[in-house]
Amino acid sequence: MEFKLFETNDLLRCTNTFINVFNQEPWNDEWSTEIAFQYLLDYTNTPGFIGIVAEDGEEIIGFIFGVRKRWWSGDEFFINEMCVSVEKQKTGVGSKLMKFLENNLEMDGVENINLLTDRGIPAEIFYKKNGFTEIDRIMFLNKNIHSTHPTS
Secondary structure, eight states: OEEEEOOGGGHHHHHHHHHHHHTSTTTOOOOOHHHHHHHHHHHHTSTTEEEEEEEETTEEEEEEEEEEEOOTTSOEEEEEEEEEOGGGTTTTHHHHHHHHHHHHHHHTTOOEEEEOOOTTSHHHHHHHHTTOOOOTTOOOOOOOOOOOSOOO
């Protein structure tokens, strides 16, 4: 198993891992290859993008995609997506990916890592086990802009 920085030619293999993970429990998403590929490609095209992959032979068994952001108190890294193939979960791959990311970010002067995740799923436990804590003052808001009300 090898940990490395993401390269453009890793994208399709990351897409396959992403679909394999998120189209199963507990998420039960319905990603197609085309939409998932474009979704991940959008992240890779974002200024400040950094990707880390875990490779086992020709297979990508996990990855972290995120963005380095400038902040008044020091640079931060926001994790947009992280996944580990179902067969490799609970084997330490995710924690090793996170440690590899942290080491790279620390060498680049990044001081904090942030992310959003659902409550009550294994990811919450994983992130807390790896040193993440909830920020009480933060509120995540959503507004559905598809209105069922007729326009006047």
